[in-house]
């Protein structure tokens with residue numbers, strides 16, 4: 435009997451599929467602007483010095499590879515919640531947070547999504563910004579939530595559509611779920627201003643929506659962890675009970691270590707304890723318990739003031755290199771003689787630049803110049819270096835003439 439003969443290929447991942455084709459390209463000038471992973475000035479992946487230091491400490495300290503508890507290392511959860519909410523947060527003082535380690539940000543999306551699909555007492559429809567990272571829609575549908583959209587940013591204009599956003603959020607049925615990216619929005623590089631976040635918070639309150647924040651780029655937007663926590667800390671100050679999904683992939687460069695967390699804020703400590711037991715139930719049935727190496731690294735760094743300071747400086751340095759590459763790309767486009775307005779490249783923030791290139795232009799960049807990026811024109815700015823930025827700018831100029 436042929437058990438799997440009926441099976442057809444699943445569609446390739448829109449981003450990782452391109453990376454596969456890039457890997458097969460033998461052209462020495464090829465440029466990878468695909469995946470949102472940091473690269474140094476030579477285009478190479480980095481292990482942060484603070485992480486290397488933490489790994490040395492781990493080697494000395496631990497003599498086991500025992501299982502972590504279902505919800506991860508307690509100290510990791512405590513320190514991660516502190517990084518998000520601030521050390522003096524009243525939520526933490528009153529133990530209102532149900533925080534569990536997860537298999538990175540994607541795992542946090544899954545666990546929170548499953549939890550909401552099962553237990554959210556309102557309308558189990560989650561409203562996402564249009565556009566957003568493709569896996570948001572995929573994971574939330576996969577776990578059984580309905581997905582709908584609110585206007586966020588028109589890629590052709592590359593500006594926050596604040597009116598559209600407020601208008602759409604105002605129409606979301608009461609007691610639904612509103613999803614936000616905490617900072618450095620992927621793929622647009624466009625965030626609301628602090629004043630706009632305050633207005634959004636008030637509206638979300640008025641509509642009685644449950645706010646969920648995906649925080650995959652804390653530190654990458656402004657180079658500062660405190661500034662980049664403005665959105666969800668404002669919501670908390672305004673009295674919202676939020677969920678926060680955290681990833682250390684980008685901020686600590688722990689991509690393959692799969693390190694992140696999922697936090698729900700409760701009304702009282704006993705509610706937080708109950709939420710945690712239900713998150714544990716989901717995790718137990720999904721992957722039993724999380725990996726330990728990444729969370730041990732996070733603990734070593736966050737529990738040591740010197741290492742933590744070192745890490746903050748490293749994140750600042752990464753965000754500054756990204757900013758410098760944005761400036762260099764714009765300058766080189768102008769030097770190449772492009773008559774288009776490329777201001778959006780430097781106005782956008784974080785790891786990505788939604789370039790306004792059309793799918794046809796992107797295809798030409800790849801076919802003629804071996805420059806790879808997703809069809810929506812999203813450039814992972816980390817793939818630019820002082821060595822390739824002129825080549826990329828000239829090629830973009832050629833395809834946009």
Ligand code: PMP
Pocket residue numbers: 470537538539540541567615620648650680681682683689694
């Ligand atoms: N959220 C956003 C907005 C992202 O861009 C990503 C990674 N591309 C993630 C979550 C999840 O990443 P990870 O699973 O590596 O933490």
